[in-house]
Amino acid sequence: MSHWDRFQKYFVRYSNLGFSIDISRMAFEDDLFSKMAGRIESAYKAMTELEAGAIANPDEQRMVGHYWLRNARLAPNDALQQEISETLAATLKFAADIHAGTVTAANGKKFTRVLVVGIGGSALGPQLVANAITPANPPLSISFLDNTDPDGIDRVVAQIGDELATTITLVISKSGGTKETRNGMLEAEAAYKAAGLDFAKHAVAVTGAGSELDKHSTAQGWLARFPMWDWVGGRTSLMSAVGTLAAALQGVDVLQFLAGAAAMDVETRQRPASENAAMLLALMWHHAGKGQGLKDMVVLPYKDRLVLFSKYLQQLVMESLGKEHDLDGKVVNQGIAVYGNKGSTDQHAYVQQLRDGVNNFFVTFIEVGKARDTASIEVDPGFTTGDYLQGFLRGTRKALAEKGRESITLNISELNAFNLGMLIALFERAVSFYASLVNINAYHQPGVEAGKKAATDFLAQLAKVRAELTVTGRTADEVAAKLGIDPEDAYHMLNHLAANAQAKMVLTGDSPALDQFAAP
Numbered sequence: 001m002s003h004w005d006r007f008q009k010y011f012v013r014y015s016n017l018g019f020s021i022d023i024s025r026m027a028f029e030d031d032l033f034s035k036m037a038g039r040i041e042s043a044y045k046a047m048t049e050l051e052a053g054a055i056a057n058p059d060e061q062r063m064v065g066h067y068w069l070r071n072a073r074l075a076p077n078d079a080l081q082q083e084i085s086e087t088l089a090a091t092l093k094f095a096a097d098i099h100a101g102t103v104t105a106a107n108g109k110k111f112t113r114v115l116v117v118g119i120g121g122s123a124l125g126p127q128l129v130a131n132a133i134t135p136a137n138p139p140l141s142i143s144f145l146d147n148t149d150p151d152g153i154d155r156v157v158a159q160i161g162d163e164l165a166t167t168i169t170l171v172i173s174k175s176g177g178t179k180e181t182r183n184g185m186l187e188a189e190a191a192y193k194a195a196g197l198d199f200a201k202h203a204v205a206v207t208g209a210g211s212e213l214d215k216h217s218t219a220q221g222w223l224a225r226f227p228m229w230d231w232v233g234g235r236t237s238l239m240s241a242v243g244t245l246a247a248a249l250q251g252v253d254v255l256q257f258l259a260g261a262a263a264m265d266v267e268t269r270q271r272p273a274s275e276n277a278a279m280l281l282a283l284m285w286h287h288a289g290k291g292q293g294l295k296d297m298v299v300l301p302y303k304d305r306l307v308l309f310s311k312y313l314q315q316l317v318m319e320s321l322g323k324e325h326d327l328d329g330k331v332v333n334q335g336i337a338v339y340g341n342k343g344s345t346d347q348h349a350y351v352q353q354l355r356d357g358v359n360n361f362f363v364t365f366i367e368v369g370k371a372r373d374t375a376s377i378e379v380d381p382g383f384t385t386g387d388y389l390q391g392f393l394r395g396t397r398k399a400l401a402e403k404g405r406e407s408i409t410l411n412i413s414e415l416n417a418f419n420l421g422m423l424i425a426l427f428e429r430a431v432s433f434y435a436s437l438v439n440i441n442a443y444h445q446p447g448v449e450a451g452k453k454a455a456t457d458f459l460a461q462l463a464k465v466r467a468e469l470t471v472t473g474r475t476a477d478e479v480a481a482k483l484g485i486d487p488e489d490a491y492h493m494l495n496h497l498a499a500n501a502q503a504k505m506v507l508t509g510d511s512p513a514l515d516q517f518a519a520p
């Protein structure tokens with residue numbers, strides 16, 4: 001079959017949404033749909049049950065309700081429906097009050113800036129939205145503290161400068177106990193204090209009821225608090241207050257954003273699978289990686305404003321699908337690695353390897369129809385920059401196909417709030433379907449806990465190591481033996497203390513074992 005014929009055969013378009021998906025450059029066999037029919041049916045069934053409020057996250061005994069956030073009527077009971085609608089309305093009203101100057105900074109002036117403190121799902125979505133669909137000159141500009149890196153924090157605080165007096169800080173944490181976010185909050189609080197400002201009068205919490213953050217913000221009398229629910233996973237929380245508040249503050253049309261997601265939800269509840277874009281994506285992931293994640297997903301949007309999309313998908317896909325066990329408890333070590341930035345920029349970075357190197361990936365191109373809102377100059381006679389952008393996408397797709405490198409192409413008419421909502425919903429639903437195809441729980445993240453626990457232990461030992469420093473120098477082995485801890489850990493702790501003026505380090509040779517550490 002010619003490329004053109006195969007393209008026509010597998011091309012799926014939702015004309016009403018200005019969206020299409022082209023899987024013709026994935027080298028699957030025509031009997032894929034019949035071979036996968038049983039699993040496809042199970043995936044549809046699981047999705048229907050999930051959307052109806054089943055305990056789709058069995059390990060945590062939770063419902064999975066992110067699809068209700070853009071259509072509250074789908075939530076399984078009146079109380080939930082009301083809570084979703086009221087929270088959305090409250091975030092929009094709060095943002096409107098801030099824009100109108102009804103809610104002001106402590107000095108009575110209008111807020112001019114928003115600082116988001118959060119990490120993972122509590123930052124990546126708001127960051128994507130901020131880059132992709134905020135107006136070029138938003139009513140409030142935005143900054144993020146998404147790490148416990150003091151240097152990163154200092155840079156953001158310095159960039160805000162005197163504007164801190166008119167900055168509203170959103171501390172976002174579903175669990176309300178994430179240490180990076182707690183630290184960011186304390187650093188922000190300290191920055192406000194150092195500037196003679198009352199943090200509580202500039203602070204808003206988005207968190208689960210009863211969490212540490214909830215208690216802290218209530219006790220301190222913060223400006224406002226918006227809820228998060230245990231039935232929304234962090235990585236799918238962008239359409240809850242986690243994302244809607246920051247988006248609304250920046251002047252994003254939140255209702256359009258949600259409408260786009262809801263519209264894609266409607267399309268991708270449909271059968272047959274061959275016309276369901278989310279199921280097609282899931283099937284392509286399954287085909288490419290043989291159901292074992294053997295191929296990486298390279299996400300290449302040809303649109304600068306989508307540069308963070310791959311980073312956003314990285315969490316959505318890898319935290320959802322990267323699982324040790326399947327639903328029957330069997331060790332499966334599932335997952336799909338995701339990376340990418342944007343085209344054509346990446347063509348001058350790693351596309352060389354994609355064409356000629358190890359064939360361990362498939363590309364997802366994202367093509368945006370409308371090049372820009374304004375008129376274009378000609379960069380060559382008859383050609384615009386937008387012509388080049390499309391040329392590079394199409395050229396790269398062809399060049400990869402020539403070498404047997406597979407790709408999917410998604411096309412949206414233009415990049416706006418509606419269409420971003422649509423794309424996010426598409427991938428969320430593909431993740432849900434794929435998880436069913438490979439029989440895993442996409443909604444928990446047990447693996448993340450191991451690193452958190454080890455870090456907590458490390459920090460507890462760091463305090464002891466610091467207390468062990470004396471005027472006489474000692475080696476890592478000596479300190480470790482005294483405390484009964486791992487000498488390598490002790491060595492790194494001592495190095496860290498020395499690098500931060502909390503210890504003196506004397507090098508007496510080339511081996512780390514010979515280094516001496518003393519009190520500063």
Ligand SMILES: O=P(O)(O)OC[C@H]1O[C@](O)(CO)[C@@H](O)[C@@H]1O
Binds near residue numbers: 121172177178235
């Ligand atoms: O919103 P929280 O509870 O602070 O969690 C932040 C992120 O941390 C994780 O739980 C992983 O540790 C993500 O799933 C989540 O998005």
